[in-house]
Amino acid sequence: MRHFIKRLSCLLLVLISLSLPAIAQDATKTGFDYAQWQTTATRAEGIIKDAVASTPALGTLRATLAQFRSQALDQKDVNQARIKTLESQITALGAAPADGTSEAPELAIRRTTLNSQLADARAPGLAAQEAYQRADGLIGELDQIIRVRQTNLLYARDGSPLNPSYWSPALTAVTDFTDGVKNEISDAMSSEAQLVQTRQQLPLLLGLLIIGLVLLTRARRWLLAGFGLVTRRSGPKVKEARSLLFSTTQVIVPLVGIWLIVRAAELTGLLGLRGEMLLSTLPLIGAYVFGALWLSHVLFVDDETPPSFLDLSEMAQKSGARLTAFMGGVLAVGFALNHIVVEAGLTAQTRAVLLFPVIVAGGYLLVRMGLLLHEKTGRSTEADDENSLQDRIYGLIRRVIITLGVIGPVLAAIGYFDAASLLIFPTIKTLALFGTANVAFRFLLDIADSLTRSATEDTAEQDASEKPATLVPVALGLTLILVSIPILALIWGARVSDLREAWSVVSDxxxxxxxxxxxxxxxxxxxxxxxxxxxxxxxxxxxxxxxxxxxxLDAGGRxxxxxxxxxxxxxxxxxxxxxxxxxDLSSLAIVAGALSVGIGFGLQAIVSNFVSGIILLVERPIKEGDWIEVGAYSGYVRKISVRSTEIETFDRATVVVPNADFISGTVTNWTHSSLNGRVKVPIGVAYDSDPDQVRTILTEIAESHEMVDHRFNVSVVFLGFGADALNFEIRAILKDVNWVLSARSDMNYEILRRFRAEGIEIPFAQRDVNLRNIDDLGAAIGKAVKSKP
Missing domain, CATH: 1.10.287 (Helix Hairpins)
Structure with a gap:
């Protein structure tokens, strides 16, 4: 077993060693191909110089150059680790000898070798940087050519569609196209082989066709019935979000039905080039139509969705729904006709004649929509002035829509058809984008609200004015704006390559x-x-x-x-x-040096407060909740930050005191070490009062108070002989000095009650008024009385 493991290990080492050259070769292949780049760049320069290539060809060339530019950017920082190593080695050799001096031969040879290696290491990066600049310049030149062509196209004037001489050729072109479609179908049906193939596909064709027709015609009613069951079982906080989410199926399901029908038609094999061209437009036509129907319902009249964001009457909402649906039809017809014109190679005059009614219809719908928004702004202005900014925005949109709706058909009538198309169709798409963004905003806001709403709100509705303000709507709105910007750019004529270029600039x-x-x-x-x-x-x-x-630890320490x-x-x-x-944080050293100079002059107070705040947090002469007196302010410490401290006075006012005042000034902290504190209650009695009796009564009053700490003796001090009274003072230690004012008030009430009961007089100053010339005053009064009737 041991020998087997050794042999297996040796085999693995051999395989790894054999694979290393292949890995290195693959890594080399991923580098920048300079030879191919030179060929492509030279070809691009020739095309730009001639400026005769078509716009699609220029777009393809631009995409190729953009790919090379991206590769060159990746290669700009190649060999950075090696370059840093070589630079550190050269630095270690010391400065190169000045002219006329020499250094050791070994050092000179080594310096020359390292400089040569450094130049070789930098060469690929420098070449990539040069290639990047060259590619970027060529791309800019191509973009300039394409933009000039687009601008010239807008200013180009074709024949007016109102010219009767263009009507007959346009009708002939349409007739020829439809006849061509019929002939293609007839030719296919005359082929026995094609019919046999179609019969073989017949079960699948019928299945796809039936399912597609059902989804296209009946699915919406079934979806609404199923939606009723779902919403009845849902809580109120998720019903609105589910309503919007479910409503999107009214677009998706019919589009699936259209796709199945298109697929069934393709499987028949009876359609020629013209028929397939028409068939390819059906999915997008369906998207325009059903998307407009869905948008009209969720924005205006659908009761299952949240209320409309437009403050319109019921009649106006129905009108808005119809206008939105008709706009979708205008986009669908315009797309279909324009696609046929381009694919069939029809003339510009024929395109103008065919699309002119669509342009006029689109302009009319835009004017009607602008007038509808005018009713919204009028109703809002009469109601209140709080939404003045929103009303001004709606007013601006209304004026722009009406203006474009009038200018578009006029331009088309006098022959500027491309300019008219650029005004009408993108404006309708922009309105659709705004409406979709509003629906998405409401949907996401409902989702966020359902996630953040507390459980107690499930049974009790909360008034909108009582809901806490959050930044969720702002964040969602900003996100939707950022997402809508590239879509809006594409709607108004920007190319995908333009967006890629913008992203390249941002990402680079x-x-x-x-x-x-x-x-x-x-x-x-x-x-x-x-x-x-x-x-x-x-x-x-x-x-x-x-x-x-x-x-x-106490609360302050925590x-x-x-x-x-x-x-x-x-x-x-x-x-x-x-x-x-x-x-590189080392580059911040210069900034830190500059800041140190600024700190030394202009930021002394800020730094002093900052350091004082750290001292307060460490030494804790005051802490949150303490009753302190600093300067002319007295109150409780509510917050200690690194720059300042917030004090809440007894008037419920907040005073922000710089931390340096606590360190450099005098601070009285009544609750620093404990809550005990002394209360002083001064009182004066008449000179004929018994001092011993007064002392006894005051002692009893102080000792009987519930806030007095009996661990400490209560004292009654005979302060001295005043001008009108004998001055005494109660001095007692309280359990909680925060109650000193209440304790003093309670003792004063009790002193007044006891003194009245014991017959002890509290003296007060008396004032005598002396009247001079009393005889003259009496005579004047008597004279006035006699003169009275």
Missing amino acids: GFQFGNRRISITDFLTFAIVFAIGYTATRLLQSTLKTSVLPRTR NAILSGTGYLGLFLAALAAITSAGL
């Missing part, structure tokens, strides 16, 4: 020092930092709920540990994220 990133920073680096940074942040929060939660309660853990965790998370993203 930008040069930062000796490293290229790309979007993947940002994603890596965000993911690693999020993981570190989450781990920090979990650690804080564990300390707060499981570890710290088992210790003897908060200090939790705060320190949070700051340390965030620092480590940021450090790990920066390192994972590949940023």
